[in-house]
Amino acid sequence: MQIFNIQLIYYFIFTAGICFAFPVELLSTELGKWFLIGTSLFWFVRVIQQFVFLRANELWVHILTIVFLIGAILFALPVILK
Numbered sequence: 001m002q003i004f005n006i007q008l009i010y011y012f013i014f015t016a017g018i019c020f021a022f023p024v025e026l027l028s029t030e031l032g033k034w035f036l037i038g039t040s041l042f043w044f045v046r047v048i049q050q051f052v053f054l055r056a057n058e059l060w061v062h063i064l065t066i067v068f069l070i071g072a073i074l075f076a077l078p079v080i081l082k
Contacts, residue, residue: 015039027078036079043072 018035019026026032050065 027082033079033082036075040072040075040079043068043075047072 022032026036046068047065050061050068054061
């Protein structure tokens with residue numbers, strides 16, 4: 001599980017780097033748009049999984065759900081607005 005977590009952290013840092021280094025390409029190419037849509041769907045699925053697997057009624061669970069939903073919206077917004 002530790003290896004998975006390290007690789008997941010790498011993926012998130014790599015994704016952030018792509019978003020900051022290539023914003024024009026993400027908005028102007030078909031591959032970039034699909035990348036944004038795919039990443040947005042990743043976070044939407046994560047929000048759904050919050051409700052399925054974390055049924056705890058605790059503040060931190062609700063805060064994480066909101067953060068994941070914001071992430072999904074932020075990745076979808078450029079594609080929707082363009």
